[in-house]
Amino acid sequence: MGAVQQILLGTGLLTFSALVHIGTIAFSIPCFPKLAGMFDATRWPRLQPVALLSFAVFVLVSAHTLQIWTWSVAFLWITDLPNLVTSFYFATVTYTTLGYGDIVLGPDARIVATFCAITGLLTFGISTAFLIGVLSRVLPDVFEGDE
Template identity: 40%
Template structure:
């Protein structure tokens, strides 16, 4: 059990760093791209900015799901990539259907995927909310 916690924590931390880097690269890139545009933002600029952020968020979640899926597959916790991706998506989003479960030797490790999802969805929400609060109050219709 302690090994599952240790390795699960390592993967969780690695995935958090990957996700944070994805969001940071997005923020820096968008600041360079749109930095000369100050509020109030034109509708098209606000739409492009929010669209780019949503794409980056989805991309970041996708990377993390593939990382967890690959580890589940390579560790032998799941027999093939299809089941591994499905299990990871259901666990990462905390849906937890229960139709596919891990062996006892991987259960604690598997819960770390759910914790990773909770953390990353929280980061996504905070990131998106901060951007929306910055963009929308100054939005001018055109």
């Protein structure tokens, strides 16, 4: 695969991943008031924030996992990686920017792999912002009675 093709494929996968991540978060937002209502703050003062934060983490883990699976399938398709397990491992290590270096792609897929790392950086930043937003909404309720 040529450089231009790799750039186009990487850009497409990055765009798809970002949309999946943002879409997953956006679709989860209406669930927070419903979940908060299930755990009445007067009856369950400590359980409500745990439930809300746990749900937020579940949403993010789901979004990241779906993206890693997408990258895994792409790497399996465009490289000579032997199987899905190896491809998933490579995608996870690249997406998290850990990069062990025990699996190295040839020149036909290196540029695509850099887009995988960029996707991880971008979506982990979005995840951090989302968690901070959830925490800022949950924590004032937790400390309200402690003053």
